């Protein structure tokens with residue numbers, strides 16, 4: 001292939017459909033420059049374009065209003081730069097999280113981000129959907145880890161924001177703008193992250209709680225004791241919450257926090273809190289990942305942490321009741337959770353979704369459907385009501401993609 | 416470069432009277448001698464007389480002021496405590512300065528949900544003082560924290576010594592109530608995480624007063640760590656100190672703060688605060704915090720690494736008082752330089768951390784060539800340099816030479832892949848360097864963001880972006896030329 005070769009292109013097949021909408025063409029550029037050339041060409045043709053990374057989160061959002069072309073990032077997988085002593089990495093957007101972690105892991109580092117499916121999820125896709133896992137408890141989300149971005153706009157123009165140093169306030173924060181923007185503002189081409197050292201040791205404990213209140217009290221007790229867990233996730237399948245808590249750091253600190261946590265829980269101390277072996281720990285976090293990717297319906301909830309009981313005892317129970325094999329993953333310190341299961345009737349589920357939204361509305365909480373069967377989608381919008389700043393969001397979209405050609409209609413409020 | 420003698424532009428008497436009716440006569444300043452107080456921020460070499468200064472007391476008053484300015488085509492410049500060091504709050508001729516210093520109430524503290532809601536004029540330190548009894552605090556700690564305001568911090572995305580571990584303002588702002596240029600009030604984000612839609616809060620923080628006027632801010636609070644360990648280490652030169660920083664960080668320790676000072680900066684701090692520091696080439700001041708057993712380990716380990724790197728002496732504070740004194744010495748360093756030089760410029764560049772030693776050598780070379788002294792104080796953990804360029808304005812040509820030296824240091828930062836500003840912002844001062852760090856397309860993309868918020872460019876015009884640009888010139892839907900349709904021509 002010579003330098004001017006156009007990006008590989010083929011006709012869209014059924015496997016390329018996004019929520020049932022089939023693209024006419026599929027492009028797989030092998031460089032960022034080729035990707036920009038594709039977007040420029042699509043701009044000339046006034047064609048609509050959707051972006052696909054690992055294809056693991058295409059259920060998020062509405063079906064595209066139009067889809068002339070799909071641009072796949074599967075060949076944009078290079079590590080552009082890794083500077084171990086500066087603890088930063090620059091990668092192309094199509095690299096999977098697992099490949100990134102393997103590369104930096106060899107230098108005793110990691111990106112402090114642990115969503116499920118790391119072997120398949122790409123950095124671009126994670127950025128576009130604001131993906132996260134249990135480590136968010138301590139390290140924050142992608143917005144707290146990204147320090148630079150380069151994007152290709154709808155018109156094919158490449159632009160960047162941020163930089164390669166952790167501390168930098170020059171210019172507007174384009175990196176944060178791209179987080180969670182679901183491919184509606186531009187193609188994420190490369191991303192720069194700050195890295196953290198891999199911890200020398202870690203330990204996972206599981207405590208059990210009968211109620212959501214119990215989970216919250218445990219979180220509160222840990223907070224009161226100034227414990228600093230790296231991850232806290234409560235898993236509910238059936239009647240009991242298994243609260244998985246991981247401490248990370250240097251061996252002495254990890255052991256001391258482990259012992260203090262056991263002092264806090266149960267009577268006699270530690271009776272209701274198991275220290276897991278390495279194998280058991282792996283199993284509990286794998287179970288977490290399995291519940292986070294369960295379906296066929298999965299909803300993400302955001303709420304004020306102290307409103308947990310009111311939520312769980314109220315309309316949320318109705319939603320759990322409307323699902324077969326219902327499960328709930330709860331991050332009690334963050335005020336985030338994921339409900340999944342098999343809908344027992346589309347209308348029933350849609351009504352439950354609406355009442356949960358109603359109960360969250362006053363505090364700025366939200367419920368977003370990450371995955372849902374078509375019949376549920378027919379009765380419930382995946383995003384719910386747009387936020388109060390929606391007019392400004394619409395305006396931002398218009399400025400960056402005035403013809404509305406990037407992932408049209410998929411995002412909040414039909415953006 | 417100074418714009419000291421920009422012509423005063425006056426605002427019509429009618430508008431002044433109406434503004435005065437909106438905020439009360441004593442909160443509306445139009446008398447030229449009183450306006451002088453507002454003609455610059457902490458970057459005093461840039462001065463412009465504003466047309467009018469108003470001090471509203473509520474969101475409703477801000478809205479009324481903004482609408483009146485909007486109707487009369489007046490530019491607006493928001494202002495907090497005026498401690499900014501890049502001319503962010505520098506007026507533009509004939510503008511209305513909206514000073515938020517009367518809006519300094521803490522509106523809500525929600526310990527259970529870990530957030531608080533404050534007005535923009537609250538001083539940074541007052542937030543943590545207010546939270547102290549509950550065992551929580553607000554993490555970003557700029558050295559100016561006893562005076563600078565939360566509104567100013569939001570606009571500059573301010574940092575501080577402890578931002579290495581805990582992040583900058585932007586990592587701790589959950590939401591904001593903002594008055595747009597036409598007087599519309601918008602709530603961005605809020606205490607619950609991950610509201611659907613774009614992260615407008617993330618875009619707003621650090622936008623240097625150009626996207627809106629903040630009238631309320633939702634801040635994240637953190638629980639205080641169980642323990643903090645501090646040590647102060649002296650070194651023969653910045654080489655050994657820089658190596659100590661590198662090896663501590665490579666060992667997997669994430670310091671809460673790690674600050675470096677060179678000998679000149681240390682001598683200034685001694686002169687100003689009387690701290691008992693020896694006359695050596697460099698020093699480090701480091702905090703680790705977290706659970707007790709963890710910090711006992713990391714501090715001991717870091718001290719060993721500092722020794723291996725060539726530390727002359729390690730001091731561990733006996734009590735909170737001694738620790739506070741060490742930090743006072745460090746935090747006073749900017750002002751302290753005033754003791755050893757009649758004038759100085761504070762620079763704010765960022766370099767990849769691993770290049771510290773190399774950069775300081777180059778800075779020394781540059782300073783020799785310019786015949787000016789440079790004192791170095793900086794946040795070593797994240798490579799944020801604060802070279803203080805010393806000069807005497809009474810000596811003809813020295814101010815200009817100092818500005819050139821500052822510029823040469825910024826270019827050095829860019830050459831190594833760094834940034835022209837780590838925390839002070841671009842403001843009016845660094846506009847000229849933006850084109851060296853970013854391409855025309857990068858800047859034009861940022862301008863599009865600005866236009867989404869402020870299409871008439873009424874807010875803080877002339878800051879950050881080197882070339883003024885109209886908003887309306889967006890490409891419309893593409894219409895092919897007839898020759899293209901017929902295949903005679905293509906656009907490449």
Ligand SMILES: Cc1cc2nc3c(=O)[nH]c(=O)nc-3n(C[C@H](O)[C@H](O)[C@H](O)COP(=O)(O)OP(=O)(O)OC[C@H]3O[C@@H](n4cnc5c(N)ncnc54)[C@H](O)[C@@H]3O)c2cc1C
Pocket residue numbers: 136137138139140144216217219220221223228305306332333334335526527528529530580581582583586587636637638669
């Ligand atoms: C960029 C960045 C870097 C950080 N780095 C570190 C780090 O290196 N180490 C570290 O330890 N932390 C770090 N933090 C903080 C970390 O993300 C968590 O906020 C913190 O560890 C959790 O502390 P906390 O439990 O006190 O909760 P806070 O952060 O203070 O509050 C978070 C939530 O805790 C819950 N909560 C608060 N009070 C109660 C209560 N009484 N009962 C039940 N739940 C309650 C609420 O959900 C609240 O919203 C960082 C934060 C950021 C943004």
Ligand SMILES: Cc1cc2nc3c(=O)[nH]c(=O)nc-3n(C[C@H](O)[C@H](O)[C@H](O)COP(=O)(O)OP(=O)(O)OC[C@H]3O[C@@H](n4cnc5c(N)ncnc54)[C@H](O)[C@@H]3O)c2cc1C
Pocket residue numbers: 456457492493494495496497498499500502503504515535556557558559562563564565566567568569570571572573574575576623624625627628629630749750838839875
């Ligand atoms: C001695 C000294 C030490 C310093 N140390 C640090 C440091 O360690 N870290 C650091 O980051 N900075 C530091 N600074 C710089 C400065 O203190 C910060 O930039 C601070 O955030 C400015 O706050 P302010 O209230 O003084 O804002 P101002 O200087 O008044 O304004 C700064 C910018 O914010 C805008 N603005 C102010 N209020 C609002 C509002 N309500 N809505 C919209 N826009 C608004 C202004 O238009 C301007 O662009 C230091 C300054 C001094 C003098």
